[in-house]
Amino acid sequence: MDQEKFDEEFKKLWEESPLSHSDDEKEASWEQFYAQTFTEKKRKRKPWYLYAAASVAIFVLIGTGLYFSGKPSAENVVLAENVIENTTSTIKYVVLPDSSKVELRPNAKIIYGNDFALNRKIQMDGEVYFKVKKDKQHPFQVFCNETTTTVLGTSFTVKESENEEITVELFEGSVQMNVKGQNQKWILKPGEKFTYGNQTASVSEFSRFVDFDNESLSAVSHYIEENYGYKVALPKENQDQKITIRINRKEDLKTILQLLSEMYNLNFEINEDLKQITFQ
Numbered sequence: 001m002d003q004e005k006f007d008e009e010f011k012k013l014w015e016e017s018p019l020s021h022s023d024d025e026k027e028a029s030w031e032q033f034y035a036q037t038f039t040e041k042k043r044k045r046k047p048w049y050l051y052a053a054a055s056v057a058i059f060v061l062i063g064t065g066l067y068f069s070g071k072p073s074a075e076n077v078v079l080a081e082n083v084i085e086n087t088t089s090t091i092k093y094v095v096l097p098d099s100s101k102v103e104l105r106p107n108a109k110i111i112y113g114n115d116f117a118l119n120r121k122i123q124m125d126g127e128v129y130f131k132v133k134k135d136k137q138h139p140f141q142v143f144c145n146e147t148t149t150t151v152l153g154t155s156f157t158v159k160e161s162e163n164e165e166i167t168v169e170l171f172e173g174s175v176q177m178n179v180k181g182q183n184q185k186w187i188l189k190p191g192e193k194f195t196y197g198n199q200t201a202s203v204s205e206f207s208r209f210v211d212f213d214n215e216s217l218s219a220v221s222h223y224i225e226e227n228y229g230y231k232v233a234l235p236k237e238n239q240d241q242k243i244t245i246r247i248n249r250k251e252d253l254k255t256i257l258q259l260l261s262e263m264y265n266l267n268f269e270i271n272e273d274l275k276q277i278t279f280q
Contacts, residue, residue: 085109086126090229090275100140103129127159129250147196151175155250165197169206171250177201210247217241220260224277228253230270233278238264 086092086104094102094110097117102110108126113119120140132140132151142149144158147166154173160166168175170188177186177194179201186203188194193206212220218239221232230253241264247256257268257277266279 082114083109083111098133098135098138098140100133101131105129124158125160127157129155129157131155149175161197163197165195167193167195169193171208177203208249210249212243212245212247214242214244217243217260217264219243220245220247220256223247224253224256229275231274231276233276235266235280238266238279 084092084094084104086106086108089106091106092104092108094104096102096112098120100120104110105127108128109124110128111123112121116122118138120135120138121143122141123143125144128142130140130142130151132154140151142151142158144160145164145166147158147168149156149158149168151173154175155171156173156175157169157171158166159169168177168188170190170192172190174190175188175194177188179196182201186194186201188203191205191208192203195202195204210223212223216239217234220243221234224230224232227249243263245259257270260266261268261279264279268277268279270277
């Protein structure tokens with residue numbers, strides 16, 4: 001799709017605003033968004049946002065959202081701007097204008113308009129976890145490649161692979177999946193994932209939890225290092241102690257640390273500058 005055609009199509013998508021917006025407000029919002037976002041420099045980059053056309057629509061039936069990773073450290077929380085990209089090696093936490101919460105994995109990107117609180121549309125690239133604030137009047141839409149996820153309030157992850165396969169994992173709520181041109185519908189329950197690639201859709205199970213069954217405490221510390229980006233230092237006498245525990249994949253880090261400290265009568269200290277946790 002050439003740039004002029006894409007501009008026309010994306011503007012049509014943008015103008016699908018709530019009825020509360022006048023035509024003048026839509027036009028002004030679009031002009032400001034376009035000027036700030038689609039600069040000449042950005043147009044020369046990989047056009048990851050060119051996949052706005054929706055061939056898969058996902059609609060929430062019920063949703064609450066319980067699995068966002070609680071209270072990340074203050075320096076990792078940012079008030080969302082129009083374009084946010086995670087160029088770090090750890091998870092980036094974002095609070096959107098509507099109070100929805102987002103976790104961007106390394107190399108992930110999101111983009112949205114200035115009137116997001118009333119027109120909740122997001123373009124994304126990479127792997128992003130969403131905990132959506134419920135708002136029946138303003139559905140939350142995530143565009144990734146050829147898929148559209150439309151929700152009212154739930155907890156889910158959207159991931160785009162290098163071969164443009166899209167995976168949606170549902171942690172909480174209920175979503176209905178539709179593929180353009182097909183009459184079949186897929187209703188997901190928590191713990192199920194929807195995969196779409198090569199014009200083929202499927203539903204399978206995934207584990208929302210990580211189980212440690214009589215494993216060493218050092219195995220848990222390694223899990224924390226890989227998934228939260230903090231190095232963990234354990235007393236030598238505790239490293240080989242056995243533990244059986246189930247951890248929610250989206251659990252708050254401090255909740256895990258407090259549980260471990262109580263189980264083994266340890267204290268812990270978090271050094272945010274060094275990204276290190278020390279038990280003693």
